[in-house]
Structure formats: C-alpha cells, structure tokens
Amino acid sequence: MKKLKILIISVIVLHFLLISIGQLRDLGYINNSFAKHINDSYIIPYFEQSWSMFAPNPPKGNQYFVVKYKINNDSLTLDIHEQVRKGSVLSLFNINQRLLKYQNECYNDILRKLESKKISFSNINVSNSHGLESILNYSKIVLKKQLKFLSNIKSTDSIKVDIYLIDEPLNKPNSPNKYGEKKYIQLENIYLGKKDEL
Incomplete structure (x- = not known):
C-alpha cells in the first residue's frame, strides 16, 4: 500500500x-x-x-473598424469604436464591454462572408452580412455627431464610406509591446445614404 x-x-x-x-x-x-x-x-x-467549448471564437487581439466618410472631394476618417474601447476599461460591468463583444462578432461575420464569397471587395451587397449592416448603421450614428463635417455638404449629397477592418494581434506575454503589427482589410465605396436620410 x-x-x-x-x-x-x-x-x-x-x-x-x-x-x-x-x-x-x-x-x-x-x-x-x-x-x-x-x-x-x-x-x-x-x-x-482548448477554450472552444466556452468561447468558440475568442478574440486574439484588438479588432475594430475605421471608417472613411466620402462626400464629393471631401472626406473624414474616424475610428468609430475608439470611445467604446476607452470606455470599456472603466468598469467590468460597463455596457461598452457588451458593445465590444458585439462589434467583434460583426468583424468575424464580415470575415466569414468575405471568405465564403458572399460579399466581395468590389461589389458589396450589404444585405449579405448582418455584421456589415450593423457597422454601417453604427457609422450613421457616429456621422450624425460630426456637425462640422456635415455642415459643409448639401442635404442631397451621397455619402459613401471605405471601411477598414483593423486587426491588432496580441504578442506573446513576455513581449514589451502588447499588440503586434496592425493588419487591415479595406472595403471601398459602400453607399451609406444621403445627408437628409441620416
């Protein structure tokens, strides 16, 4: 024994x-x-x-969207999730934590649809991706707050956007920098609407 x-x-x-x-x-x-x-x-x-049972698609870095609003010859580039990311560290139960998770799922949905060829870089059909549709709707909300930019355009002007899907992968834990080199995918000339439709 x-x-x-x-x-x-x-x-x-x-x-x-x-x-x-x-x-x-x-x-x-x-x-x-x-x-x-x-x-x-x-x-x-x-x-x-393997954490796939608890988190089937866990984020391995910082994924977010930068939107370039284009109207005629004028443009405005915004990181539409910057405020959400900054606010997410204020508290563990902050609503911004949920928004970040939702935005990450939108990011993953767009990538899945690009890989399966349901949306393409050149001919984008927004209705094929709920993630892309959500990001465009959120882009409209962010644009409404850009009063200085909107004051320079007519109500009938068409607004198009370029969306940059940014990926900052995490480095190894002992690395001096938290995030690695940024990579991005660009979706160009997506019709957002007219100023009076916002």
Whole structure:
C-alpha cells in the first residue's frame, strides 16, 4: 500500500513538473529542445486547454473598424469604436464591454462572408452580412455627431464610406509591446445614404 501511495505521488509530481516546463516555455522563459519535446509529445496531445467549448471564437487581439466618410472631394476618417474601447476599461460591468463583444462578432461575420464569397471587395451587397449592416448603421450614428463635417455638404449629397477592418494581434506575454503589427482589410465605396436620410 505504501509503494502504491509513493507511485501515485511520484506520477502527480512528475505531471505537474512537465506542465510547469510547458508553461514556462510558452511564456518564453525556457527555450530548448527538451521543453519543445515535452510540449509536442505530452502537453499538446493530452492536456492542451482548448477554450472552444466556452468561447468558440475568442478574440486574439484588438479588432475594430475605421471608417472613411466620402462626400464629393471631401472626406473624414474616424475610428468609430475608439470611445467604446476607452470606455470599456472603466468598469467590468460597463455596457461598452457588451458593445465590444458585439462589434467583434460583426468583424468575424464580415470575415466569414468575405471568405465564403458572399460579399466581395468590389461589389458589396450589404444585405449579405448582418455584421456589415450593423457597422454601417453604427457609422450613421457616429456621422450624425460630426456637425462640422456635415455642415459643409448639401442635404442631397451621397455619402459613401471605405471601411477598414483593423486587426491588432496580441504578442506573446513576455513581449514589451502588447499588440503586434496592425493588419487591415479595406472595403471601398459602400453607399451609406444621403445627408437628409441620416
């Protein structure tokens, strides 16, 4: 009985030691072939933590939209989610947290539709993507507050937008910069409406 107890304790200690080596490797503290071998042959096949059951598509960075409003020769470029992102850190239960999650899902919906060719870069049918439709509606709300820009245009002028889907991927935890290099996808010349329709 005593030998069985020692064996069980030894197995548990060895398991936690191997898991710790794998975690230290992921954090960048250990970088050798032994740690890689432990990770590839022990941790990933048997003990990889997949969060897909709880968060099927978790954000791996900062995804947001920048909108360029275009009217005749005049344009205005705005990060339409900047205030929401800034407000989201004020409190854990802030409504902006929910808005960020919704906007992230809009971002994912647009990417899925682009990949499945339901919307294209050149001929955009807004009704094919609920995410794109939501972002355009939100863009109208943001534009209504740009009184200086709107005062320079006629009520019958058509407003088009370029939408930039920005992706700032997260860097490794031990990196000095939180986010990596920004990447973006541009959707051009989407009809938003006329000034008097806003």
